[in-house]
Amino acid sequence: MNSAITESPATGRVPLFPIFALLAGAGFLYFIFLAAGSHPEKAWLVFLVNYLLFTGLALGAVLFSTIMHFTGAKWSHSLSGVAESFSFFFPVSFVLFILLFIGQEHLFTWLGEDLYGKEVWLNVPFLFTRNLVGFLVLYGLGIGYLYHSLWFRLDRGGSDTFLKQFLVKRWKTGPTDPEKMKRRMTFLAGWFMFAFCCVLALVGFDLVMSMDPHWYSTLFGAYTFIKAVYSGFGALIILAGFLHLSSAQSFRLSAKQFRDAGALFFGFSLVWGDFFYCQFLVIWYGNIPEETTYIIERTMVQPWSLFAWIIFITCFIMPFILLLSGKLKEFPKFMIVICSLVIGGFWLEHFLLLAPNYLHSVDRFPIGLNEVIITIGFLGLFVVSIIAYFRQFPELLNSEAGEVA
Amino acid sequence: MSAETTSIMGLFESEEEALAAINDIKEQGWQVQEVHSPIPSDKISAALNRKKSKIGWFTLTGGLTGFITGFSVAIFSSTRWNLIVSGKPIVSWFPFFIIAFELTILFAVFGNVIGLLTQVGLPTKQEDTYDPACSGSVYGVLAGSKPEESEKLKDFLQTRGALSSSIRQTT
Amino acid sequence: MSQLTFEEINTTVLKTLERPTPGYWRIMALLFTGALVLFGTWGYQIVNGLGVAGMNTPVHWGTYLINFVFWVGIAHSGTLISAILFLFRVGWRNPIARAAETMTVFAVMIAGIYPMIHVGRIWVIFYMLPLPNQRFLWPNFQSPLIFDIVAISTYFTVSSLFWFTGMIPDFAIIRDRSEGVRKKIFSALALGWTGKSGQWLNYSRAYLLFASLATPLVISVHSVVSWDFALGVTPGWHTTIFAPYFVAGAIHSGLAMVITLMIPLRKIFGYERIITIGVLESVAKTIVFTGLIVGFAYGTELFIAWYSGNSIEQESFWWRAFGTYAPEYWIMVICNTVIPLLFLIKKIRTHIVALFVISIFVNIGMWMERFVIIIGSVAHDFLPNAWGFFAPTMFEFAIMFGAFCLFFFLFLLFAKHLPSVSMTEMKEHVHHRSHS
Secondary structure, X not given: OHHHHHOOOOOOOOOHHHHHHHHHHHHHHHHHHHHOOOOHHHHHHHHHHHHHHHHHHHHHHHHHHHHHHHOOOOOOHHHHHHHXXXXXXXXXXXXXXXXHHHHHHHHOOOOOOOOOOHHHOOXXXXXXXXXXXXXXXXXXXXXXXHHHHHHHHOOOOOOOOHHHHHHHHHHHHOOOOHHHHHHHHHHHHHHHHHHHHHHHHXXXXXXXXXXXXXXXXXXXXXHHHHHHHHHHHHHHHHHHHHHHHOOOOOOOOOHHHHHHHHHHHHHHHHHHHHHHHHHHHHHHHHOOHHHHHHHHHHHOOOOHHHHHHHHHHHHHHHHHHHHOOOHHHHOHHHHHHHHHHHHXXXXXXXXXXXXXXXXXXXXXXXXXHHHHHHHHHHHHHHHHHHHHHHHHOHHHHOOOOOOOO | OOOOOEEEEEEEOOHHHHHHHHHHHHHOOOEEEEEEOOOOOHHHHHHOOOOOOOHHHHHHHHHHHHHHHHHHHHHHHHHHXXXXXXXXXXXXXXXXXXXXXXXXXXHHHHHHHHHHHHHXXXXXXXXXXXXXXXXXXXXXXXXXXXXXXXXXXXXXXXXXXXXXXXXXXXX | OOOOOHHXXXXXXXXXXXXXXXXXXXXXXXXXXXXXXXXXXXHHHHHHOHHHOOOEOOEOOOHHHXXXXXXXXXXXXXXXXHHHHHHOOOHHHOOOHHHHHXXXXXXHXXXXXXXXXXXXXXXXXXXXXXXXXXXXXXXXOOOHHHHHHHHHHHHHHHHHHXXXXXXXXXXXXXXXXXXXXXXXXXXXXXXXXXXXXXXXXXXXXXXXXXXXXXXXXXXHHHHHHHHXXXXXXOOOOOOOOHHXXXXXXXXXXXXXXXXXXXXXXXXXXXXXXXXXXXXXXHXXXXXXXXXXXXXHHHHHHHHHHHHOOXXXXXXXHHHHHHOOOHHHHHHHHHHHHHHHHHXXXXXXXXXXXXXXXXXXXXXXXXXXXXHHHHXXXXXXXXXHHHOOOOOOOHHHHHHHHHHHHXXXXXXXXXXXXXXXOOHHHHHHHHHHHHOO
């Protein structure tokens, strides 16, 4: 069993950063081209889907580190270091959020409609402001947490990248007591977790649920942040798996660490499934038309019902059957495949929730080359952020790096 | 177990001492028949080459049985009367899933208990070789040798740090 | 705790099983009388009908349902501690796992009595079971009330089996250190356990599987209980958040009950070195977490009630906060979400009296939450003409009092005659700490 973990693909130094940067740029240009075309709502829909998915991945992955720190877990120290790399996507996500508002007339289906009093909540200025403030707080807490975590992880000598120099200079004049830094780090971790739940719930309500302004589900906010945790843990496992398998990096995790991370991933697949079932059962059973139309359109009418089944099988049935026993979680290659499929399933899930609001008569399969190109662009942007992080702090790829906070 | 073996129980104060003793006894060519410990120990199981537990299969079988039973009971009973109740389909698998889920857990636990009893071999009569101190803090290593060598084995255990060793059983 | 040795653990726990003092018997007699009040009142109700309770149009679900949900909720955190925290390998669970699991078993028993009280015609309660009969009648498996029966009986069975299995090695410890009748009883209970390596290997695997199965069970049981309410269309009940909200609330109330039980237990039995302040502090920190979840649920429900634009839903939530039962509502909010925040202050969460007092407040608050949810929605639903009130009668209070007495009676019976701390798990905990 050990050989499967230590063998790595024979890759040379592939220039990942330029490739992904190119993909990101191409995707962005293509998006502008589409948005200026005859169906801008389709372009903005894909933008929103990708924005929500990748923001969720980044936040969920960083949440892993904050949870591990807050609960005092020690097994995950090096894995948390990798998880923190996703925080470099936070500023990118923030800019993307602001860009969302350029497409407001295409995105916000309720603009100009009579909302019978809901306008006091669903209006662009208020929506924009409250989510902006939420993200500022959330990302601020995340960056603050990262600052403290790096204080423990980085050794003050070593390679001198721009950010490292900046941090070391700050740390020279800051507090030197590890107990104090640890307390602050725990404080920030706790508030990050709280803000994570509140902000993502708000985002779920504002950017997904309200796109059909006449439908509501009380659990939708919590469902949104559980999705972020589940998919974020998956993204973390993918990254850790790639680093572990790469011969160009010295980062290695033990079989037990992969198994524990896989077990958490499995656990959250059950939580996600449960949250989905809770909503579906209550709405199905009550059979109240103002609640059921949304669900019927997405799960019982073609082509959306096909999506629903693919999502259910990919994001629940497949991980359940494959990850129920302990053994398969130890193989990084296997976990990378499973987690990638699950995240792909979540792309479809975000699309399924949003698309029927914009694409009213669907006579052919709604996903085509346009959607793929823009998604690859977002993926490029996501990967570029992570690579940038490790370029700034290469020592974090050494699994023994740093003291345990 | 050969025809004539004398079993000697050596009591050790800690897991490390017991493990060291086990390895040494095996090296000397004697058998290690059993180890009684107050808490489970992966290392001791490994040293005795214990095979992995089969209980999981009992549990899985129970779980699958429960899953099928749950749906069967619900579908059978709703098709007897064949009436549409509160607008739901007669065989509505979505709520029936809850019955299937609960019975999956219930029968899986039954399987677990059956597996536990059969694999652990409970209830059973307590062996004569058992020393009650083993449920306290002491690890009891039961080693077997030919009757002629039993004194040698007893002294050997003493040198390895056994708190006491006594001849427990002669076959 | 690192100075604890295996022998000290054995001795401390075995000392609690010595001959009970007269004081113990006096308390047991009182509690037993209280339990008799439960059964006596129930008997009176069987003879005189459900009308002796306060339920009437429009409120047909009263304190019997409130107490049912309350006791099932308390049961949940016992399984959280013994099963879920076991899976997460959390050390502070070990000293309290046994007592918590016991709390679960007895709380489920008490909870199970309530539907039997509530149906009135207890002599035809077998109608709820899928037994073949001449009229071809079967339970309606689509109904959440039938989900309840399946879920609660599964939960009771699984918890009891888990509880007993966990005690087998401890029974062996007691067997090995007692004489006479007690030795015979514990020999039978220990089933011949001698701690052989093969036995431990299989036992550990079975225990892990138990914990893995109990975890989804816990979540499903209280979700099923919540669906008793959420699957109907009553305003204030028909929301999708009920299942996770109830599960979080259940754990919240159960953890508070754990503190309420553990503080006297550790004082009377001298468990201070085993159930340390650190353990109680960890429970308190978890209560902060569950309290925040409950608060989040309250806030979200209010927001969505407004957002839905459904005037009936909005009226229902407004009435909960400002109507006839407003005092209960505000007690609920303050006791469940505000007071637990005091545990953020280290001095408070490490102070025995503060821990005890706050845990009582949380218990009261969680009982009020069930009151607000059940009575608050049913008394004030769709038609203004059908709005009404509910007040529990003294018979309902008597039954509630009797049920609490029965619970404490069973718990004290257990505590004095069976090991209230899992000696085996404590030893594993100590061993693990000294070897890591």
